[in-house]
Structure formats: structure tokens, C-alpha cells
Amino acid sequence: MTTFNDIDRKAINTIRCLSADGVAKANSGHPGAPMGLAPLAHVIFNNFLNFNPKNPNWFNRDRFVLSNGHGVMLHYVLLHLFGYDSMKMDDLKQFRQLGSRSPGHPEAETDGIEVTTGPLGQGIANAVGLAIAQANIAATFNKPGFAVSDNFTYSIFGDGCMMEGVASEAMSLAGHLQLGNLISFYDDNHITIDGDINVAFTENVLARLEAYGWHTIWVEDGDNDLEGIAKAIEEAKKVTDKPSCIKITTTIGFGSKLAGTHSVHGAPLKADDIAQLKEQFGLDPTKSFDVEQDVYDLYHAKAAKGASAEESWNDLFSKYSAEYPELATELQRRIKGELPQGWEKHLPTYTPADPAIASRKLSEILIGKVFDALPELIGGSADLTGSNLTRYSKSVDFQPPSTGLGDYSGRYIRYGVREHGMGAIMNGISAYGGFIPYSGTFLNFVSYAAGAVRLSALSEHQVIWVATHDSIGLGEDGPTHQPIETLAHFRALPNMQVWRPADGNETSAAYYKSLTNKHTPSIIALSRQNLPQLEGSSIEKASKGGYTLVEVENAQVIIVATGSEVGIAVDAAKVLAEQNIKANIVSLPDWFTFDQQSEEYKLSVLPDNIPILSVEVMTTNGWQKYSHQQFGINRFGASGPAPEVYKFFEFTPEGIAKRAAATIEFYKGTPVRSPLKTAF
């Protein structure tokens, strides 16, 4: 049994006071959660968490996620006390200041922070992803006597997280997957921003988690009962076939005059309150940002233990390398994030002689060809496997072995109808390292996961959305399923690839860039309907994000299009040719990648002195960046067979040709500047 004494309590109170100091100096932030959670955090970090502050990226470290990210000062204080280089005392003093390493919510770029949290519900869902990743690595690489992967994932979440749907989705799946390596803590402090949780949140949290298949424990006095907390964690570690949730009843802002009220949730403590706090805890009320040496000593001793734990692991890994050289090399490669030599040779290429194929099907073919070559791929779908075509026929499902449906070495996850949870879980898998997660849903329902997609981009997670049924071309399912605004939305997100390939070679390019761009997530929008293999496309050209597909001399207009409209635009050029109008066709499958090309290249594709018409069967918003005139759909779609819907909206060779002619007419006699040219 773990025991505690005065130095533990002093350390805990130091955490509380440092947190209060940090928020007060910033004059902004959330002191209540750090003060209430200090005992729990102390026990987790000092008694259980395996980590080495000198190497925050040690692969087999335990992961810690603060899902209630607004309490981040707690985490910064811990990083500081344990001696992370990323968090000096000056960094604590720079909390929430421009350019500091201690922004208002935890961002993964700071060493020691595993994932960016703050948007509620995301962190606990990321934790599920971290646990999935560990289970898969262990099942793939561990050998008798060589537990090269055995880390746990610990996560604290609050009432806010538990109310968010994304958490519900991820936690339900975690229960199904029997993730015994996930230990979470529900900060039961009875307070949210609106006041007592009685105003909105009266469900029985543990009963709900039990319904999801979780193991649950309750520590009634989270303010003082350190032994109880330790005992609960020991128990949770022993339950290997269920994720655990330990409910810790705490007092928000413990020690403050306003303890237990929502006044300490999101506003700094007043100076006199901080003074009485320190006095109450036997600390010097005249000092700010003060840590006594014995507290540093305690935590640095633990840090040293962590360093030696890593050393032991390195020894183990050396022996493992001798015994299992191929596995060891492979694991090292994956940890480094390097793709296997020559993998890209498996990318399929096509010629115009090949048949028309739906791009979702092209994606399936591609996945089938690269899946064995890229063991870091871990796929899935939000219950649309047969529609998204995301599953390689020989892949094994990631499932608890007891289900008989797969095992933990499987690389295909049945996410269920849980798009938002899926997105957040992919972020967690990506954050673990050694994986490139991809998953399918209909493009329209990527929007359900907008919160997670945004964090993929912000945190630079390499995750791939296989977004099929990408337009009105899905037909009969109708406007509830037909994206109009979706691409515009995600194209407006910084650091986001949004591919819409037009044929087989472009689909290969989309995957090539998505698989090689380590710090940028991707959405690959794919058609339900068949698309012809285009004359002039190639992986190399499409990998530039945009290129001239059809070029004629003295062209009078450029038609720029994406995906299923490119082939129709090619046919429109033929209609125009019959009218003696010359048109070039540009395919622009990914704006993000195109924007990164040289000015010279971009202007060669979209030059001066020629009007440009964009064609895409959804909103025209944003297309003005690359065109002078836009043909799109600025209304909701329609339910009907796809060819009829396309005809209704005039996305036919004739409909496009008519608008191209009008565009030429409109600019007749007017000098035209490339839309890429800007004043500043």
C-alpha cells in the first residue's frame, strides 16, 4: 500500500499556490480546477506515472491527458516541478502571454503536453486513441519476456467533458474495446460555469460508464484521501479487460475563501485570498512563485526514477533488438515516423484505357495495395465500411480477442456511428506516434467531427479522412447527405489538406501527399459515382495540388475544376471546340498543396490575361481565389438519381460550356489579371 506523509501534503499545497500565483499574474485563467485536483495530480505523477522529464518523448512513457484543459496551470506547474526544460519558473510567469510556452490551453507543441485540449470532451477521446495505439503496439511488438510496450494512459476529465457528445462516443467505444490500459479520473466537483451542476447535469456518471462496460471506483474525499486515491489506481491497474474511471469528489478552488463555488472556476483569486491560502498551508504569504527546496527534491527524485526507468527500457530494447532484429528495426522506424523505403511503388497508376471507376473504389484499390507495405496504417469507418470501402479485405479487426472478432494487433477499427469520437480518437492515435490513422465516413458527416478536425490541424496530427459520397453525385439520399458547404469549411481551416481527386492517378497523388506530409491532416473527398481515367493526369502533376490537364494554343478561357467535375469539364472543352472556342482545363485537387508551390509554377497554371471559370458542384465561396467566375451550387441539393440531379443543376458538358462562353464574353476587351496576384 502506498503511504503519504507531510512532504506530500506540502508538495500538494505548493501546487495549489503556484497555480493561484500563475493565474493571478496573468490576471486570466482558471485556478479552481488546479487547486481542487492537486492531490490527485500529485498521486498520479509522483506515485504512478512513468515518465522521464529529460526525455519527454520516451516512447514507453505513460501518457497523461488533462481533458479539462482550462485547468492547464496544474499541468504547467507539474512540468515545472518535475524539471521539464520546457517549463521554467519564468514560463509559469508568462502564462497566457503572447509567444509564451504556457498558452491559455494546453498545446501539444510544449514538451510534456501530449495533446492539445481545452475544447471540452476532446482530451478524454484522445486518451482513448492513445490507449488503442498502445494496445496495438503491444500486440504487434511484445514478445515473451519483452514487454517493449506496456504504458498506461491516464486522463482527468470534468463535468463539461462528460456532457459533450464526443466523450460519450469515445467512451462507449473504449468500453466495447475493453481498453484496460486506460485509467481516467472524473473530477466530481459539482461546479460548472453556470454554477452547481444541479442546474443541468444530474445523471449518474459512474452508472453510465458501467453501461458502457467500464470499471468504476469512487474516492469520496479527493481533497485529502491520498491513500484512497492510490488504492483506487492500484485497483484500476489490475483490471486489464475494462477501462477504468475513478470518480474523485473534490472541492474546486480548495483552500480559497470561495472554494466550492463557480467563482473560482474561471477568474483569478484576489491577492488577500492568495495570502490566506498560503498562510493556511504554512507557506510564506509574502512570496509568489515560491517553491521550497524539499518540494523540488521530492519531485526531482521521482524524475530521476523516471530517467532510470527509461534506461531500463533502453536495456530491454537492446536485448529485444538482438533477439528480434526485424521487429526492433521496424518499431524504431515507426517511432521516427519514417515510411518504409519504396512504399510508394505500390501506389496504383492508370491510363485513359482503364475503365471509369468511382474514386471511393480507387481509394479501396489503393488501400489494398499499400496496406501491407505500410504497417503504420490503422484504418476504420464510422459504420460505413461497405460504402466508404475503407477496409482492406485481408485486414484483421482491432477487437478484444475475447470477442472472437479480431485481436489487438488488428489494424481496422469498427468505430460505430461515432464520427466526432472517431476524429478525436485518430488524433490520439497520431499523438502516440508510430501510426497514420485513416477513417471513413460520408463527406457530409465529417462536419459532425468539426471540433476534432480543427484540433488535428492545430496540433499537426497526420490523420486522413476518407470522405466518400462527396457531392450531389450520391443521388437519392438527398440534401440531408449532400455536402454544399463542407469543402469551403475545411479549406478555410489552416494547415488542412482537402483533396478531391478526379481520377485514379489523382487519387494516388492525394494519398501520396497525405501519407508523406507528417504535420498536416487530410480530407480526401471521393465520389460514389464512376469517374473516367483522364488523359494527361499523373501522380507527379497532381501532387502539386493543381496542374494544367488540357492545354491548347491560344486558349480563350481556363476551366478549373475538381473531382467528378474535371471529366465533365474535359467534355465541355470538346463542346466549346465545336463552337471554335479554345479552353484549357486545370485540375485543382488540393488548394493547400497548390498554395505551397512556387509563384512561378502557380502563375503558369493560372496566368494573367485569360479569364478563369471554376466548376464544382457545391458552394462557390472561396473559389474566387483561383478564378474570375464561378459555377457552383449555392443552395441545398436534391434527392434523385445522380445523373438526373447533375442535369437538374446543369453540371453537364453543355451547361459548363455555356458558362465558359459567357465568361469569355464578359471579359472581352478587359485586361484580366491572374486571381493569384495580390496587392500585399
Place this chain on the structure above:
Amino acid sequence: MTTFNDIDRKAINTIRCLSADGVAKANSGHPGAPMGLAPLAHVIFNNFLNFNPKNPNWFNRDRFVLSNGHGVMLHYVLLHLFGYDSMKMDDLKQFRQLGSRSPGHPEAETDGIEVTTGPLGQGIANAVGLAIAQANIAATFNKPGFAVSDNFTYSIFGDGCMMEGVASEAMSLAGHLQLGNLISFYDDNHITIDGDINVAFTENVLARLEAYGWHTIWVEDGDNDLEGIAKAIEEAKKVTDKPSCIKITTTIGFGSKLAGTHSVHGAPLKADDIAQLKEQFGLDPTKSFDVEQDVYDLYHAKAAKGASAEESWNDLFSKYSAEYPELATELQRRIKGELPQGWEKHLPTYTPADPAIASRKLSEILIGKVFDALPELIGGSADLTGSNLTRYSKSVDFQPPSTGLGDYSGRYIRYGVREHGMGAIMNGISAYGGFIPYSGTFLNFVSYAAGAVRLSALSEHQVIWVATHDSIGLGEDGPTHQPIETLAHFRALPNMQVWRPADGNETSAAYYKSLTNKHTPSIIALSRQNLPQLEGSSIEKASKGGYTLVEVENAQVIIVATGSEVGIAVDAAKVLAEQNIKANIVSLPDWFTFDQQSEEYKLSVLPDNIPILSVEVMTTNGWQKYSHQQFGINRFGASGPAPEVYKFFEFTPEGIAKRAAATIEFYKGTPVRSPLKTAF
């Protein structure tokens, strides 16, 4: 006790065969759920649901929501059999065809369909909104002896809905709110698209709902036990302080050779399967779309009962009108959706002499002034009341009276941290009629509710999002909370107002248009920081969506901006004036409204022959529609005090002036056409 006999079973089998016929004729759709759910639907519609097919909008009708909207053929068949004018036999034959009244998923525009569903999880959350609305109407208008509102809301949902986070959020809140008027049915058919639910969904659904505070019942043989279904509904109706969920174990595609497999989920039955189905059920296998007269007779008798139920209610309402004339008039007004005469006089107006005020605070002042004048307003916040400032100080919370925290006549809902659920619930409240729901969250987290916002726009629900903390101006919370892509996303959504008012008068205009536009939802983006009251703004001008705020003679450039940047742009014009550069300032608070103005008016605001620079502290995507050059932020934001963050990104009078000068320079000697002018 309700009893059933052969005609009930014949009617049920007729539903099954008609559903199979409809999907087969369309050669697209989902026959499995209608065939499995026919017994339940029969019992609900024929034995319990109060409705009058001759007046689908009778106010006190029971509401029915098919949350698993892909099974919509079931609902269309029922509408037809009960004699709705909106669903003739020919409409069934036109299932999923372009322009038909029977699109692929239920759309509210078809009479008899309460809400648009299909995107999973939304319908059951809408049902929670419908139940909230009823409880509020009843608590507000019912009097002893006059239960003018006593309808129930019935909703069927499937595994897919239960996996979606939006359902979790709404159902947790429904439990807290003790909505005894909500009776839902969980179609436990063990099948989703990926196959058996064992692959992804093994939670205990009823235990989870009990944890939320629901009453639960299980009918084990949903294929045959009509009496059991009826008994369960009777029991549920008696439980008045909890929402009920009746789990019905069914066989998907009952009667088909492929019954019980996911093959009947989303693909038409083959002709021979349909033939054996009809034979099995004693119906004529040579006939399609066939209904025998005794089945019509059965359902038309029930329809007649519904008509007389409405008549009785009309009588009751006449007597109520005599006894409580004011209440009756008020309820009638609200049902019609007419605002009270003169309400708009309560909208505050401002002059430049008034102090600078954050627009979230301007919103609070406005809500305080109109709340009593507009009893149809029902507000709320996703646990950010103190930040969104959405609560009128004198309002009562909508709470179960037993909590002591409010009562059901209250018009302020504590939604908890449940943005997506909140959006879907607002859609339900709006669909009920008699309400204009509004709710607050940070603008960035409206994205969590993207699925529901999209359906607001598609279904033309008048709901209002009070979206505060609308930019990098929120400061220290940092990039996880600072919107960049959010406005671009929602501006790309058809039928969506996206307001970003610059001062007090514009805030009043935003609300004026949001409150008077009955068929278009709104997002009102509001600042955390103070904004000056602008010279030249007015409710009337801003109500056009865009207008010239500052006009000088011979202007060389127009700066078009929104919200917090308008005031800075005005100061930029002063900086430019010092350099002898003349600039006009256009404020464009809502693109949607501006787009609806006359060409002439729009061109007077954004005319030919003058370069236009847009200024907004987020993505520039989309601004090309209204400007030639764009100043924005095409990266994520930064954590720091707001003024420093603005300075960092150069959104200062000087930073804007510099770019305005560059814009003039860029177009020198080039003819400039208004960006509003298009080739087609």
C-alpha cells in the same frame, strides 16, 4: 388493455410490403427498418398517436419523429394509409425521385413530417426539443379544466442514433429535465451497416438511459407482441416525471429471406424475395403498391377519430377563449408565428456619445429589453451564461418544479456543455411552433453543432445562435478557442444568416432580422471586447446586411469590414486622410441579408471603379465575393491579451491603412469592376 386481431396483422404486413415495393421501385433505399418496425409503427399510429391527417398542423397533435430517418419509407407508407393529402400512392411510387414529395430522407416540408431527419442522432434530439416546447406551452397556457396542451412526443431511434454524441447530449438533458411527455422507442435489431452491432456497440443501452434518469421498458418480441407494445406505451404514458424509452427487439427486414442481416438494411429486396414476402403474408404476390380496402378502412377510421379529437380540442379552445381571452389570443398569435405589434420599439438604439460596449453585452441589454415583449423567446446557453450574457436577469429557468430551481413555464434553459444537443433541441422547439429559441456558446464551439446548424438551415428553422467571443479578440484562451474558419463555414451554408455587428445599432439590426426572418436561422457573432458606437450606423441601414458607413467624395478605396474591425477601419481612414488618401468604409454585418438586396442598392455600396479591401480577423476565404483584396488571418490565432494579439496580427489603424494604400497602388491605371458583377 388494448387488444389486436387479424386486421391489425394484415395492416402491418401491408406496411411491410408497401415499404418493400417503394424501395424496389426506386431501386434505392432502406427496406429493413420499415419491415422490422411495422408492428411498432402500427401500434403507435393506430392505437396511440393523436393526429388529424386532414389538418397535419393541428397544434395539439402528438408529434412523431423517426430518428432513424433512412427508414422513412415506413413513415411515407403510414402517411399514405392514414389519408394524408401529401402522400398519394403516386408519391410512394416517386420515392427518391427528383422533385417528389418523398425524398430519400424525411424532410419537414412534406406535411406529416415534423422534422427533417436522416443525419443520425438528430431526430431523437429534436424530439427532446418538441417535448420541452410542449411542457413550456402547457405550463404557460393550461388552466384547471383546460388542458389546451397535452400532446406527447413519440420517437423511434436505432443503434446508429444511440451511438451519436448529439443523442447522448440531448438524452442526458431530457433525463435531467424529467420530460414525462417524451416516449421513445429503441429499435433493437442488432444490425448496423457494418453488420452485427457486436463489432462496435455492446453497451447496455437501457442501463445508460437509466443513468440519465429515464424510465425504461423492454418488449422482447417486437415482431409479434402487439399487446406487449401497447402495454409498454400505456405504462410510459403513466410515468409523468421521466422520459421513457421502450426497447423493442425486432428483426430487421422481417419476412425477407435476408431478414436479420445487414443485407436488408440499405438495399432493395429482390423481386423473388418480395413475392415470397407477400405470399407468406397472404397478400397477392402479383400486385405491387396494393392496399386492400379493409386496411384502408381500418386506418381511415382512426383518421376520423383524429379529426373528431381535433374538433373536441377546438371546442375546448373556444371555451378557453371565453374564460381566458388574453391567453387564448396570445397562444393563437404564437401559433401563427406573428410577433406582437410594436415589439421592435424595444430595440435599443445608440449614438456615438454612448460608451464603447462589448457586443456580447449589447446583446444582453437587448435581450433584457425585448424578453418580456416577446414571450416566444426561449433562451439558453451551453454552460456559458456568464460569458455569453444570454440570460435576462428576471427570467425563470426552465426546470422541473421538483428541483426548486425553476419551473416548466421558465424561458431559460441550462443546456449544459452540450452544443450539438442544444442545436438539435432548438430545432425541435422551433418545429413545435410558437417559439423562437436562442442560445449561447463561444463562436468557435458552434462548430461542435455543425450537424444541427445545417439542419436548421435546410429545414428553415428560425433559431438564433448567440455566438460570443467571436475572434482572436477573446485573447488569452488562445487558438483552441479563437475562430478562424468558422464564419467562412457558416456563410457557405445556404439559407443561413451570419451576423457580425459592429456596434449597438448593428446588434439591434442583427436581432431585428433574426427575429423577423421566420424561415432562416441566424448566428450572431459577438465580441468579448468593447466596441465604440459608430457615427453613421443605424438599425435601418444595418438591416440591409451591408451599407456605407463613412462616405467621402472621390474616395480612392473602400474598406469593407465587419464587427470589431469596423471601428478600427474607421480609424484607419483617419490615418489615410493624414496621407491625403480618401477612403470609404462599408460595414457588411451579414452577407445573406446583403445578397437579398436589389442589384442597384448593392452596387451603390460596392460600385465599379474603386478598389475594395476587406478586413476581418479570420480567414479571407469567401471575402473575394465583396472585395478585390483581402486582409485577414489565414493561420491559427495566438494566446495573449487581446490588444497585443490584434497588434501582432497588425489589425490596427496603421496596419489597415498600409494595406489600403497598397491596394490603391496595385490597381492604379487598371479599370476595376465591382466584385458583385458576374458573367452569368
